[in-house]
Amino acid sequence: MSYLFKSERLGFRNWVANDLAPFAAMNVDPSVMEFFPELLTDKESQTLIDNCKTHFDDHGFTFFATCELENNQFIGLIGLKRVLKNLHIDPTVEIGWRLGFSFWGKGYATEGALAMLRIAPSFGIKTVHSFTAAINSRSENIMIKCGMNHVGYFEHPMVDKDSKLRPHTLYKIDLI
Numbered sequence: 001m002s003y004l005f006k007s008e009r010l011g012f013r014n015w016v017a018n019d020l021a022p023f024a025a026m027n028v029d030p031s032v033m034e035f036f037p038e039l040l041t042d043k044e045s046q047t048l049i050d051n052c053k054t055h056f057d058d059h060g061f062t063f064f065a066t067c068e069l070e071n072n073q074f075i076g077l078i079g080l081k082r083v084l085k086n087l088h089i090d091p092t093v094e095i096g097w098r099l100g101f102s103f104w105g106k107g108y109a110t111e112g113a114l115a116m117l118r119i120a121p122s123f124g125i126k127t128v129h130s131f132t133a134a135i136n137s138r139s140e141n142i143m144i145k146c147g148m149n150h151v152g153y154f155e156h157p158m159v160d161k162d163s164k165l166r167p168h169t170l171y172k173i174d175l176i
Contacts, residue, residue, distance in 0.1 A: 001072040004064070007115040010108060012064040012078065014056055015049045019065050022074045022100065023049060031101045035136040037159055055081055061123050063096055066112055068103075075103040078112030080120060080128065089154075089170065092129045093120070097142070110145045117146060117175065126176040131156075134167040143171040 003011035027040035076099035
């Protein structure tokens with residue numbers, strides 16, 4: 001397996017066709033998608049993969065397909081992405097992760113996020129944000145473990161106004 005870079009236990013690479021099946025399975029798992037507004041169809045999962053590939057071509061970084069080095073098994077995505085949505089923090093770079101449920105509790109999200117923060121300056125990235133539904137304490141804990149600072153809350157404009165997922169917490173770290 002050819003990785004763009006590695007951490008102690010993880011390999012990060014661009015997306016390949018074989019990633020769709022395990023990624024789509026993650027995106028219909030209610031545990032994995034608990035803090036997202038809806039489960040994704042296979043077509044929506046493919047669109048997300050295509051968007052990651054395009055982002056990589058445009059910027060040199062993305063939400064990377066992430067694998068365990070021990071066996072080259074795809075475990076999810078971890079990476080960096082330019083945020084161009086209608087958020088009060090745009091434009092910025094977001095750090096994010098989404099792992100298959102069987103890979104939770106192993107420290108992979110924190111390990112991968114720290115790896116992203118180490119490589120971010122090589123792309124000229126000076127500041128990274130992370131955000132999640134305010135009720136998602138697991139992801140918020142990862143942000144804290146990565147040394148990010150809480151900077152506030154906001155109502156996510158792409159989440160239904162009546163949804164319990166609309167209030168979001170926002171973290172930031174300055175790298176340079």
